[in-house]
Amino acid sequence: MTQAPYxxxxxxxxxxxxxxxxxxxxTTLTVDDLIWPVFVRDGTNERDAVPSMPGVERLSIDLLVETAREAADLGIPAICLFPYTDPSLKTEQCEEAWNPDNLSNRATRAIRDAGLDISIMTDVALDPYNANGHDGIVRDGIILNDESVDALVKMALAQADAGADILGPSDMMDGRVAAMRAALESNGHKDVAIMSYTAKYASAFYGPFRDAVGASGALKGDKKTYQMDFGNRDEAMRLVERDLMEGADMIMVKPGMPYLDICAAVKSTFGVPTFAYQVSGEYAMLMGAAERGWLDGDRVMVESLSAFKRAGCDGILTYFAPRVARLLQE
Structure with a gap:
């Protein structure tokens, strides 16, 4: 680098x-960079707050459709659905996960039937449906990989049938992307995209999210045997390469801000669509500090989201999506 002296x-x-x-x-942040994660619950005209995530609510499907309409009007390209499943529907085999009429699939069809110009992303993981709170099927305290992949494929197909545009496998089981891609291709869903949670770390930043989907109380043990060790970087690169070879269209790093080095490495190494999830714990920390007057909420929101773009991300899943979209319109 050449430059004149002072x-x-x-x-x-x-x-x-x-x-x-x-x-x-x-680096410029725009509304095109945003995916809005939203939580759906049963009922009609029902909403309830998530205490550990200020400003975030679980919404019944009718209200969720209006939220999707709001997102589309703001120019947000996509929303991502996460269900709060009735505990009575949670089993050890997670059968509700691939029920065509489960909460997530009904919400997808309702948004699709509303004719909104917005992409629908869904979460492919068993924890909202699992009596054990894990992302995979558990037997004798062990999270089973191959049996879980079989269940996840059925779940992915049910979500594609319902009208999902993007599937987000967030389970971290080995081989699930290849299995899903093969099943999508052979079942008439060749255009459904996969955004793989490729580098998903076993993080303490997920706590509020587990409250939001009702998985906190059910979880037995931890997820360290299938989610990544937060000390590892090279492993993330190997996982990205594998998922791309198995048919992933986009790559996600999760959590976000504590892993900006991983975002930058993925983008610079592979040059593929790279996303980060500004997870619930990150959101809760910023919101909690802003509510107490310790931080300027709008400024730290924009600064934190811009950091993802500077690190090379093509987009960010963030609970701030509607707030920052409005701010960017001013």
């Missing part, structure tokens, strides 16, 4: 005014 080069010249800063800004 004072011929004064970096402050290009920071002098908002207009000058805008002209040379390297």
């Amino acid at each position: 004072p011929a080069a004064r970096f402050r010249r290009l920071r002098r005014t908002p207009a000058m800063r805008a002209l040379v800004r390297e």
Whole structure:
């Protein structure tokens, strides 16, 4: 890198005014970068707050359709559905996960029937339906890989049949992307995309999300035998390469801000559509501090989301999506 010595080069010249800063800004956050994760519950005209996620609610399907309409009106390209499943429907074999009329699939069809110009992403994991709270089927305390993959394939097909545009396998079982892609191709769903939760770490930042989907109380043990060790970077690169070879269209890193190095490495190494999930714990920390007046909420929101873009991400799943979309319109 060649540049003139001071004072011929004064970096402050290009920071002098908002207009000058805008002209040379390297990273720009837009509404096109956003995916809005939303929680759906049973009932009609029902909403209830998630206490550990200020401003986030579980919505019945009728209200969720209106939320999807709001997202489309704001220009948000996609929403991602997460169900709060009735505990009576949770079993050790997770059969409700591939029920064509489960909560997630009914919500997908309702949004699709509303004719909204928005993509629908769904979560492919067994924890909302599992009596044990795990992302896979459990036997004698062991999370079974291949049996779980079989269940996940059935779940993926049911979601594709319901009208999902993007499937998000978040389970971290080995071989699930290849199995899903093969099943989608052979069942008439060749255009359904897969955004694989490829580098999903066994993180303490997921706690509020588990409250939101009702999995916290059910979880027995932890998820460290199938989610990644947070000390590992090279393993993430191997997982990305594998998932791409198995047919993933997009790659996700989760959590987000504590793993920006992984986001940057994935994008620079593979050059594929790369996403990050600003997870519930990240959102809760920023919101909690902002509510107490310790941080400027809007400024830290934009700064945190811009960090993902600077690291190379093509998009971000964030609970801030509607708030930042409105701010960007001002």
